[in-house]
Amino acid sequence: MDPFSDSTPSLLLYGAVTVTAISVYLWLRKRSERAHALAQQASERLGLNEPPSLHPVVDPHRCIGSGGCTRACPEGALGVVGGKAVLVNPVACIGHGACQAACPVEAISLVFGTERRGVDIPSVSPSFESNVPGLFIAGELGGMGLIRKAAEQGRQAIEAIRRRQAGSAELDVLIVGAGPAGISAGLSALEHRLRYRLIEQEEALGGAVYHYPRHKIAMTAPVKLALVGQVRMHDVEKEKLLAFWHDVVRRTGLQIAFDERMEGIERQGETFIVSTNRGRHHARSVLLAIGRRGSPRKLGVAGEETTKVVYRLVDAEQYRGQAVLVVGGGDSAVEAAVALSEQPGTQVTLSYRSAAFSRIKERNRQRLQEQSAAGRLQVALDSEVERIDATEVWLRSAGISKALPNDAVIVCAGGVMPTALLQQVGIEFATKYGTG
Numbered sequence: 001m002d003p004f005s006d007s008t009p010s011l012l013l014y015g016a017v018t019v020t021a022i023s024v025y026l027w028l029r030k031r032s033e034r035a036h037a038l039a040q041q042a043s044e045r046l047g048l049n050e051p052p053s054l055h056p057v058v059d060p061h062r063c064i065g066s067g068g069c070t071r072a073c074p075e076g077a078l079g080v081v082g083g084k085a086v087l088v089n090p091v092a093c094i095g096h097g098a099c100q101a102a103c104p105v106e107a108i109s110l111v112f113g114t115e116r117r118g119v120d121i122p123s124v125s126p127s128f129e130s131n132v133p134g135l136f137i138a139g140e141l142g143g144m145g146l147i148r149k150a151a152e153q154g155r156q157a158i159e160a161i162r163r164r165q166a167g168s169a170e171l172d173v174l175i176v177g178a179g180p181a182g183i184s185a186g187l188s189a190l191e192h193r194l195r196y197r198l199i200e201q202e203e204a205l206g207g208a209v210y211h212y213p214r215h216k217i218a219m220t221a222p223v224k225l226a227l228v229g230q231v232r233m234h235d236v237e238k239e240k241l242l243a244f245w246h247d248v249v250r251r252t253g254l255q256i257a258f259d260e261r262m263e264g265i266e267r268q269g270e271t272f273i274v275s276t277n278r279g280r281h282h283a284r285s286v287l288l289a290i291g292r293r294g295s296p297r298k299l300g301v302a303g304e305e306t307t308k309v310v311y312r313l314v315d316a317e318q319y320r321g322q323a324v325l326v327v328g329g330g331d332s333a334v335e336a337a338v339a340l341s342e343q344p345g346t347q348v349t350l351s352y353r354s355a356a357f358s359r360i361k362e363r364n365r366q367r368l369q370e371q372s373a374a375g376r377l378q379v380a381l382d383s384e385v386e387r388i389d390a391t392e393v394w395l396r397s398a399g400i401s402k403a404l405p406n407d408a409v410i411v412c413a414g415g416v417m418p419t420a421l422l423q424q425v426g427i428e429f430a431t432k433y434g435t436g
Contacts (some may be wrong), residue, residue, distance in 0.1 A: 029080075032067075036079025040088040042362065050117055050359075051077075051090040054110050054146070056099050058085045062107035072102035091331075091359060097146045101221065111432065112143055118431040120419060127160035128153055132426045134272065134284065135265075136161065139181030140208060140291040143432070147180045147209070147241075148221045150289075154185035155226060157287050162192050167284035169271045171195050174283035176262050176274075179207020180223075182289035183245060186254050188226040197281060198254070201261035201295065205249065206242050208291040227252050261295065262418070265425045290418075297413040299327065303388030309409045313339060321345035323405045325393050327385060328412035329357050334364045336410055341376040348377040349404060351395055353384050385409075 056069070056078065065083040078099055079088035085107070087093065100108040113119035121143040124130050128138050138153035161173050175185050178200035189196035204210055222232045228248055233241070249256065257278070264275040265286065274281045296311035298304060313326075313336040321344070326337040329352035337350040350368075357365065371377050383397040393406040419429065 029067075033080055033082070036070075036086075036088050037081045039076075039079060040081060040086065043089050043091070050114060051087065051093045054097075054112055054140075054143075055087065055090065055093045056097075056108045057111050058087075059107045059109070060084050062105050063103075064105055064107075066104055068102040068104055069099035069108060072098040074098070089361075092361060097221075110146070113432040115433055118433045120417075120429040121432050122422065123428050123430055128157040129160060131428050132267070134164065134267075134270070134286065135425065135427065136285065136287045137289075137427075138185065138287060139177070139179060139289045141288055146221075148223045150179070150181040151184035151223045151225065154181035154183070154287070154289055155188045155224065157181075158185050158188035158192065158194070158226075161189075161285045161287065162194060164285060167270050169282040169284045171197055171281060171283040173197075173285045173287055174199070174272070174274050174281050175287045175289055177207060177289035177291065178202075178205040178256050178258075179209065179289060179291055182207065182287075183248070183254070184223075184225055185287050185289055186256070187228065187248070187252060190252060190254055191226040197257060197283075199257045199260040199262065199276060199278075201259070203259050205245055205256060205258075207289075209238055209241060262290075262421075264421060267425060288422075292415075292417060295416050295418070296411065297416050299385050299411060299413070301385050301387050303393075304409075304411075306388060306390075308407065309388060309411065311411050312336075313410055313412075316340050316343055316346075319343060319346055319408055322407035323347040324349070324408045324410065325385075325395075325404065325406055326350045326410045326412060328352065328414075329354055329359070330412065330414065331360050331364050333412035334360050334368050336412055337377055338364070338367045338371055340410075341371045347405070349380055349395075350377060351380045351383045351385060353382065355382050 063084045065080050065085065067080050069085050070078045070080055075092040077087055077089045077093040078085055081088065097110055100110055112121060122130055122137050122141065124137050124142055128136050128142065130137050136157045138157045139150035172194040173189055173196050175182050175196060175198040178198060182198060183205065186196065186198040202210065222230055224230050260276050260278045262274060262276055266273050272283050272286045274283060274286060316339040319340055324340050324346060326333055326340065326348065333350065334357065337348050340346050340348045372379050380395055380397060383395045386394040386396045386401055388409055391406065392403045393409060394401055394403050
């Protein structure tokens with residue numbers, strides 16, 4: 001009798017199961033790649049192929065197409081096409097670096113800029129001091145958008161600042177910006193009993209994270225904070241992270257001067273004089289922990305200085321029953337207009353100076369079309385604001401001016417980086433074209 005005859009049916013069964021499993025896997029992978037390829041083509045067709053900030057670049061020679069990076073990306077920015085990982089939805093990338101950590105073969109680098117669009121990054125030393133002695137840069141402005149690393153840069157910058165020779169200025173350090181780098185730096189300054197002041201131009205802490213869309217994954221790796229210790233958070237949503245920071249500020253007594261905007265820096269001897277909308281501060285060292293959003297970009301028209309003009313939407317419900325003009329053509333403007341249009345009795349007009357919304361997410365495009373078709377908001381393309389009056393706003397389009405009833409104006413036109421201001425004090429910049 002053949003000793004293997006009894007095992008033959010089992011081997012055939014195992015073989016059939018294996019072949020079936022492999023076939024299903026290959027079918028699912030092919031379907032996934034086809035969907036990713038379509039997403040990539042859609043992004044290119046709509047002109048949405050320029051990542052806005054820090055983003056991954058994949059080395060095709062190292063990439064094995066495992067898909068680990070795509071599964072780790074909650075925004076759906078990455079996909080596998082042709083057996084290699086690629087950015088299929090670049091504008092969705094927020095640069096938290098989860099993809100880099102998930103890659104099993106270290107095929108992903110995080111960079112600023114692209115071959116076509118350069119990004120100016122200030123030159124800093126390993127201790128995050130710029131070429132101007134005593135002026136330090138940490139976080140996103142210095143080229144680091146990852147929360148974990150930005151916080152570590154803020155902590156290390158304060159370590160370098162405390163080693164500097166003490167001066168006669170009123171402050172040992174002025175920290176500009178209450179994002180991850182600024183909060184971490186403030187905690188370190190508090191721990192080392194430095195005379196510090198932490199200012200933030202917004203009315204809330206969080207920096208760039210505060211402006212993330214709702215429920216965005218904001219932190220995916222542990223971070224070390226002075227006075228707090230090691231904070232272990234994985235795949236944490238924006239809202240939970242902001243709540244954690246608020247609790248840290250409350251428990252440690254960290255002092256933050258909100259709604260204080262830096263307007264100028266000058267150096268007198270060994271002291272920096274920082275001018276803000278609240279006054280002038282003398283500091284031995286300055287740490288710039290600001291993001292790359294900069295100050296809100298303004299329209300530069302008559303009436304813009306009135307209190308009914310704001311530069312971001314905080315609560316759509318407060319505009320219920322009002323006539324509101326939203327200005328801008330990006331995702332933030334579209335999201336604001338749609339949110340306002342969902343409020344009972346609110347009349348919403350969205351003004352954009354171009355002929356089409358070429359850089360918004362597909363989901364926002366669909367919601368905008370739905371609300372516009374339902375008559376809940378009006379879209380005014382190829383239009384610009386001429387002036388803002390107490391009860392009206394004037395738009396100009398095709399050479400014709402038209403007055404609209406108006407109670408509030410929300411400008412979502414991006415930010416202006418203080419590059420010129422920083423260059424005046426002597427900070428040198430290097431332009432990055434898709435490099436780290």
